[in-house]
Amino acid sequence: MNKYEKESRLLHGGDYNPDQWLKHPNILADDITLMQKAHINAVSVGIFAWSALEPIEGQFNFTWLDKIMDDMAKISVNVLLATPTGARPAWMSQKYPEVLRTNARREKMLHGGRHNHCFTSPVYREKTAIINEKLAERYKDHPALFMWHISNEYNGECHCPLCQQAFRIWLQNKYRDITTLNDTYWSTFWSHTYNDFSQIESPSPIGETGIHALNLDWRRFVSHQTIDFYKNEISPLRKLTPHVPVTTNFMGRFPGPHPFDGLDYAKFAKEVDIISWDSYPAWHNDYETTEFLASKLAFLNDYFRTLKDKPFLILESTPSLVNWHPINRAKRPGMHMLSSMACLAHGADSIMYFQFRKSRGSSEKLHGAVVDHDNSAENRVFKDVADVGQALERLKNIKGAATPAKVAVLFDLENHWALADAQGFTNNDKKYPRDVHAHYKAFWDKSIAVDVVTKDKDLTKYQLVVAPMLYVMDAKLIADLAAYVHQGGRLVSTYMMATADENDLVYPGTPQALRDVFGINILETDTLYPSHRNGFALGGKEYTTMDYCAVIETCGADVLAAYNQDFYKDTPALTKNTHGKGCAWFLAARTNADFLTDFYAPIIAELGLTIPPITSPPGVSVQMRENNSGKYFFVLNYTEEQQVITLAHPMEDMLTGQTIPQGKSVMNPYETRILM
Amino acid sequence: MNKYEKESRLLHGGDYNPDQWLKHPNILADDITLMQKAHINAVSVGIFAWSALEPIEGQFNFTWLDKIMDDMAKISVNVLLATPTGARPAWMSQKYPEVLRTNARREKMLHGGRHNHCFTSPVYREKTAIINEKLAERYKDHPALFMWHISNEYNGECHCPLCQQAFRIWLQNKYRDITTLNDTYWSTFWSHTYNDFSQIESPSPIGETGIHALNLDWRRFVSHQTIDFYKNEISPLRKLTPHVPVTTNFMGRFPGPHPFDGLDYAKFAKEVDIISWDSYPAWHNDYETTEFLASKLAFLNDYFRTLKDKPFLILESTPSLVNWHPINRAKRPGMHMLSSMACLAHGADSIMYFQFRKSRGSSEKLHGAVVDHDNSAENRVFKDVADVGQALERLKNIKGAATPAKVAVLFDLENHWALADAQGFTNNDKKYPRDVHAHYKAFWDKSIAVDVVTKDKDLTKYQLVVAPMLYVMDAKLIADLAAYVHQGGRLVSTYMMATADENDLVYPGTPQALRDVFGINILETDTLYPSHRNGFALGGKEYTTMDYCAVIETCGADVLAAYNQDFYKDTPALTKNTHGKGCAWFLAARTNADFLTDFYAPIIAELGLTIPPITSPPGVSVQMRENNSGKYFFVLNYTEEQQVITLAHPMEDMLTGQTIPQGKSVMNPYETRILM
């Protein structure tokens, strides 16, 4: 059991940057009091503290951190101790320019910002290893040391000569000989044949951008090199503190929704002990409903939960607003509790913030924090935070509780990369994340638990797998899905399916294995202009299609619906095929949400997917987690109005301790209930 | 007679890139069969094959090409053999960095993309000459060798030191002394006087952009240097294969419509044996009618036809869709035949495609082709192509048929350059091509043949010359037009006329010769905001004006219409002047199409411009070509509905062999008929 596993509390806290306040001892003293008032039990310390820890090369100063660690231990606050490599001291850039990044335009960056380092640089790796080892040595036995917070939101890429060299070696290891690479890259096109690995340059706006397989390999290499850098970071920690778990904060992207796509989190997940992510939805915006945004947040939470198939941490969120959205709106009353419980509902075992105390200066001083510039425990935000802290204490039994999902929705990063890069169809945005989320939401709306899976996952445990818009499918994924259906699984796929392999080499028509599974063959894809529409009827109802309409022919499948317009009128728009013990649906066109809702309803019924004992109107979400202590139903009113829910039997509200009787019950706008 | 002249067939085929498939002999074998099924008789081979032909410096490999040439000869397919300079092998960039381009920002580009070479580089010219000579030596007597396809879509510019030097020499040759250049550039403005040619740099976003005459000279130099590079390319071919004609594929731009404007095609045309161009309209878009887009395509076809006053080749088009439009929509049934015949109707003697077979990988793998990834002759696109192939066989007598035009519309590239660069009026887009096309369309709508002329053309053969928006007019053009009218010609011009000379030096008022011709003097030009309107009445009908309203006074002209608003209310908006044996109209403002239609109708009637024996409703175009065998009437239904045409006498449909009786006849949506 590592330190995290031994902790019985749900974590509540956030980034704590005392290194900004070392000249203000009264502030540091206030921090102690305010943390306790806010029911805080965990803080991430030292994320950008390299300058404070090693102000001059080789001269280390841990005095201030010793005191913080001791203080935290005294008030039973767990410290997620950060390695400080998210930004580095100015002296290092000055003395060792090789640590500075080079951008894709081949400009050497100046010192500044953060994550501005070369991941390949031997100097930077050495300096990183030294500071990390020093931290581990000093605090390995400190009672406050709870978890390692490695660097911060890894991202970005470097195109310097060291990285070019590393890329070439990575390619050489992958392809062995240049001919194999040329064949894979289809480099005869435009005479792009390489004679030698030394001729390869990373993609660049002033060089090569059109070799899609090279672009994909570059993204893979950036992931590889970042993870390799991360491994270098944790190597001294693993040695000195084997009992301390390691995490690094991943990111999600709104309005996507999709995980940050600069790194392959499915690969990265294997190297961390617990998944954590930073969640910043733009609540109360004017371009989508609160409920719609909540379903995006749920999608991302389910994605991160599924990465390791267990609860995860929210390592950053804001108690009020951020400062980097186009428009930065504060959470209205009730929203902080609601949005926090929205994460717990989908598997989070923590609510943590950036940051504990607002900075006085520099670029994020207007970002929301637990403690505002007024240093008060009396303002609206602080009280909202304290309420969530109390709620987490009441909910502590939920720690580790599972989300039993029988439905999987597949989001594949390499497909996302390839579609973003693909020249064809609609060039500005093919909306892959929008599509995956749209299918996801049909289940979320009905309180059906969903795993958002990556393609490395075992699918056999699911009753239904939904895999939209899989333009890129490698041979293994095709085989996996075929086997899954053959053995009894149910599969849904859509237009663009299996256009190309993992190197973006186009298949010579729909692969036979998929023809067998779906009983269809894709003939061509009609790409529609924004104002264009087609449609089909199903069960007496008309549905609209848009953007993409694949023209298909059946080779075994039943036609459930056919297009009602254009030259492919009366050809199949929706099919179903029995294959082995399972079956597979093919949806040939993009539709609105109404179709997906109606399409999945009978499937949900047929599969007997669990419906909770709480009936709720649209906008009120019910999600369940369970463990030995029972089933927890999160009932979350994402609307700006009162709503009536109906309980099948009396239940206890874990937040208030009150019993809600059977039958109808009114929930206030943004109200949160956790019922057992 | 050169090889092309000896060929009796209309060309049908396209870019054939077997070098992408050398490891797939079964594919190469299928190619032979599929070409025959598709009625293909011409292919462009080796366009990007330099790496395949010279994989290592000085080591040439023609084996594969020998086989292709032999195979093509066997099936009577003509080979347009390409010089491979559109892209070069990686080894060359690596060994001779001088061949790499430098962009306007003075960044040395990395190897990648295509057309990424310096046109000045002695190394690149030498390497080009060598490979071209090798090709000519090897295939000069090969029966398949039909035409030279020089490089590919020449474009772009290089700002490297070698090009700067060449530019300075070009300037020195033009101006002789720096004082003349200074005077021409009006360089006293902002103290821009040069002491010496060595101080001149090409225009740059990090340097000089505001000397319009320098910008114009730079564009002229880029044309000069590109053509000079081209001459270097063809020099060994001319020597070794005097009987083989030479072309290079020009480009057109939509939605423009205008020819690619990076090169002066009027100058380039003199150096090629036959004009060819690559045509990629976005059919079925949602921002213009099919008929309107067709009129743009017609405009471009007429431009390219007029360049050498004879039929030309469509060297690239797509049988279905492209992959680089914002939205890539496939041709609906009927459109491939319709859009192909739309080119023949305006003077094309070929329909060729990019490309014969879709690539499996790299950036254009989703671009339409004759043979899809499924390698099938059974899909919709292949069958459409084969139908066009058959049609071309039926129409072979049309080869070389002329388009007798009595109306010329002038499109002047230097004016286009100057207007795009001019600071004044509406700065974002002055819409010169839109205007030229608007005048053109008034004739096209009525089946009147039009030549789209460049200013080097002899105008005396036309009954009417339309020259809108000639902001730049050099002394020769002014004199030519004046003489043309004086000798009996009819001329129409508009606002902005003769604002500046060919160095963008403003004239001191409307030049006297033009005052004489038009009987007017331009006082000022009102530039309107988008929502502003003025107007005038003519023949009892009200017309709207917009964007530009010149305020003029007459000095001899009759006022046909006067403005109805603003401070220049009641001043002339449209005038007519008799000059010598001819007359000249001046349209002072931009109008909608309705006015142009009504304005030209009586002129057309008066001139007795030929009206075809087929009456058609709007959207059904009738265009004629003629030769010894007779007159061919292309009747093209560019609407999505059935339309009724009326024949003055029975005619034969060349595509079906059937006779269409006199009187009314129904045409289906997108239907094509070629009647004699």
Place this chain on the structure above:
Amino acid sequence: MNKYEKESRLLHGGDYNPDQWLKHPNILADDITLMQKAHINAVSVGIFAWSALEPIEGQFNFTWLDKIMDDMAKISVNVLLATPTGARPAWMSQKYPEVLRTNARREKMLHGGRHNHCFTSPVYREKTAIINEKLAERYKDHPALFMWHISNEYNGECHCPLCQQAFRIWLQNKYRDITTLNDTYWSTFWSHTYNDFSQIESPSPIGETGIHALNLDWRRFVSHQTIDFYKNEISPLRKLTPHVPVTTNFMGRFPGPHPFDGLDYAKFAKEVDIISWDSYPAWHNDYETTEFLASKLAFLNDYFRTLKDKPFLILESTPSLVNWHPINRAKRPGMHMLSSMACLAHGADSIMYFQFRKSRGSSEKLHGAVVDHDNSAENRVFKDVADVGQALERLKNIKGAATPAKVAVLFDLENHWALADAQGFTNNDKKYPRDVHAHYKAFWDKSIAVDVVTKDKDLTKYQLVVAPMLYVMDAKLIADLAAYVHQGGRLVSTYMMATADENDLVYPGTPQALRDVFGINILETDTLYPSHRNGFALGGKEYTTMDYCAVIETCGADVLAAYNQDFYKDTPALTKNTHGKGCAWFLAARTNADFLTDFYAPIIAELGLTIPPITSPPGVSVQMRENNSGKYFFVLNYTEEQQVITLAHPMEDMLTGQTIPQGKSVMNPYETRILM
């Protein structure tokens, strides 16, 4: 008394660039005639004449300028002699590359454009001093020498190593030690601590952009260095021509409205003898009314007038149109008089133009000028100019007349900088100038004179100070405003007040001094999305709020209005507090103009702010200047319709000499009257 003070005429003229026409002596002769016809009495000569004055390094040519000076003296035209440093000869860039600018991306610029020099370069400063000294020596006793026109529209910045070094020294002088700088920059954030001044680089898109205090210091440094360069320029002039006043042309920005924000004009103003600016509103646009644009022009005129609290010069304007607006529309009849008098109405003592004669070539040849390419005195524009010249002669008594303002509106450049850079609230545009102008217009609409003050001004002379959106307030400004109110002043401020100090360090809550003054405390600020609204009622009328709604609590103030929606419903939206002998209003939210009009009406009444003896409808502005000779009322009809004004007593129209009787009187569209 300097030469300007001795001049009894209002200046009329403009930039005169004979160096463009030295090869056209007939044109130079025509200039003399045309100047006289246009009633011109002042010209700015030699602004970009360096190449003409020093064509080769060290070889000076004053012959042509001698003649121009003599010619001007002969016709009593004052010469504002320019130092020619706005652009430099090509030989200098070629021989001394250090004079070329380096942009923020660290790219060395090529020779070209203008203001492309490094302000730090010792070579450039030396060359500047030499040419300026030569000019002063030669013309110091010339009767035509009237004023020095230093360089032209100083702007831009250089990031070269010389400037980096100068910046570091400037920082060292400001902060003394690096620790103070680190504390001020809050550089512990993201580990940005500097060990040494040598590590500091100016802000860059390829380096640091997020340290707001560094960004502010960089802007201050650019101002400092530019002014320092200017001081170097004028040093020989001060020595040799102590009797000749010095100006440099400042700039205003539309649609802002705000002064050019690249330089701190409040600091710069102290170094010039008379303020002058270049005014280019886009008259007759289609996105705002003429009257609204006129109020922006008035705002800028009042800003420039207030800089030195005395009349100023319009040094550039256009008689017709410019060539660099997106759409360049000519002034309609009447507008040139109207827009010229609009400047006089607010304190201008000149109307001057860019430029006297249109250039034949280069980038500004299509910019309006007194003399058009037709070289005629008969066209509309020339006659409009001559009319203004005549009007100025009739109005000469007005020279030096004051604008007695009792209301001040504060525009603080450093606040503007900080808000533009602030990460938070609405990130794309916080609209500070829009807000300051909105308050200003409430007074302008009622013919109340307003000073647009900078924060260095003594406020005690005002009855009312309006200071909206003061996100940045330094300690001195807080103290000044508090003292102002305490001593009896009236103050209005709004949301965002005193968020941060002058280094963008956030205050720990509303500063106590301001809590005392306003009797309120800001709790948080709600940033609204564009479609969101809140509102409040006052005096039985409903008003809408948008964009920003501060949530405040009172600590002494009276609540005048409360929000009517959202979670802060019923909390104060508008308060008033008595403090010492004065009082202070706090407007918590952004409103529409209707509220500001209604809000200020009773305050204007209470303060007895002067209302003119002319009643006018909306769109007809009445503004007053006064001196010993009396009060001049400028009555300006900014509408496109006839309007009726009412005179309290008969008055004389200074332009026509006619007496307008008491009572109603009709003004034509765009009509101008100056009544006494």
